[in-house]
Amino acid sequence: MAELYITSQKLVETLKIATQDLIETEQFFDSIQDDEWELTEGKDYKVVNKTSGLREYTSSGAYTIARYLEATQKQTFWQRLTEWITHTREEIRKAFVKKHILDNSSSLVKRNGLFFVSRSDLIAIFKTKSVYLKKMAEHTQTTQYPLIEGEDFQDLVDEGGLYYSLAGIEKLSRSFKECQSKKNRQEWCGDVGEVAKPQVDAIVAEIQNREKRIQSAMDKAKKRDGNTCQVTGQKKNHVNKLKLAAHHLYSQNGYPYLADVENNLLTLVPEVHEQFHQDYLGGTQKPCTIDDFIKFVQDYYPSNTRIIIWLNAQKQVLGNHQPTDQRKPHVLYLPASRVM
């Protein structure tokens, strides 16, 4: 793990001392060289502001100050600092586990009110191997409370295999923690059983928000285009009650991160939308780019120079993008229906 730095402000708060106490302590340390009390720049602290001399301390530097204060003021500074460092290290470790879950839960799905992730994602989350996960599951089955089908795991045929629920992951986490001999592995696997639920809740909230953001971007694009098809010029009014579509220039499935970007949307009548996706591209599931649409307009609506120019301008704004792997989309880009 990278070196943990504690700011001067945080050190003052943690040790429950006045700012002046820290300044005086620093001055004392700097005033007499080569005595018992030494703080070495680089090892014990780094200067973050050369003008003011503001420092951030490493754990060794912070402990030295705590030891000095304890020796001179007879208070429990050491314990206060230890508690802070332990807690902070734990929080940092958990943040790593959370990030790892975020990057390895594209299989997330809700069934019968429970969230499940695939076995392969779980192997990645626990940073383990297939054979060891199997061993841990088998170990769990020999305990008083084994994994229960439908509650802790489920064979999701339509998803192509074995999935584990959050409750099942918690049981597995206990088995890992019990069977691992290395402390760092015990901590990692224990943390999985601690942070997976809040992390999944946060992911689901983000997926739901994203859905709202996409809808909002679509509405804004239609308003921007004056509720008018930008290819045919047909306008929605209270008589024709035209149902307009907001077309993603970079498709949602291939470029999910652009799905809620207003500049990536263009208002079309359903006939043109259908003509582009079905007839021109060969299916709504096929990913498309702005280039595909420019070519389509040039081929089928060549007289509409205004939109061709606008599209080329948008291309500059949006830039070039590589499609994401549709077989394994990032969990944040899953359709909301999957987790609702």
Next chain:
Amino acid sequence: MTATKTRPKKVQQSTESTTVKENMSKITLNQLVQNEISRLAKVQGLDTATLRAFAQFVVENHKKDSKPKPPKVVKPEKVKPLTLAQLKKAIFGYFAVKDVKELKKSGSFAMATSGMEKLDFSKKDGWEKLYRKFIGVLPGEENETGYGCINGINIFKYDLVWKAFGLDPETATSEDIKSAYRELSKVYHPDIPNTGDAQVFARLNVFYKSLNQRF
């Protein structure tokens, strides 16, 4: 003289009237009864001693209730349920927390209970549910009988698969699991008259699939 003559007679009479055959208790039969004994013995040709014993029996037992007494019901020892404090202590220990506040914040608690209905922490019932789910069998619920109880365990309240199957997880083989399931199916399969039950069998199926899963 008269007195001396009559006295031995009285003593003799008294001895006769009060002597009870073998183990009978000594009950004085009055003159009326004794006269009747003599009359019956004479008329019916019966043994006086037998009649006297019978009279003794009647005098001794005529007030007693002839109905057979019901066997004494031995009341089962009253099981003391766990207190709320004891339930909480067990749950706090399992999730390594100090109090309810920490429990509510615990990520592992949130995960482990994610499939459970919303829990009411203000009621003992909620804590008992947690105890059943994570700690073990509540006092008084061991060897339960009635609907859904198999091998002393209520399979709808507990996930104690091994107990329900009557197996030891340390030693049971897959063949033992299969055999236990087969035996239970013979009783609870919905097609079995009288004992078959769809809900019980469905739960047993879940248990069997859980133990039989190749992870």
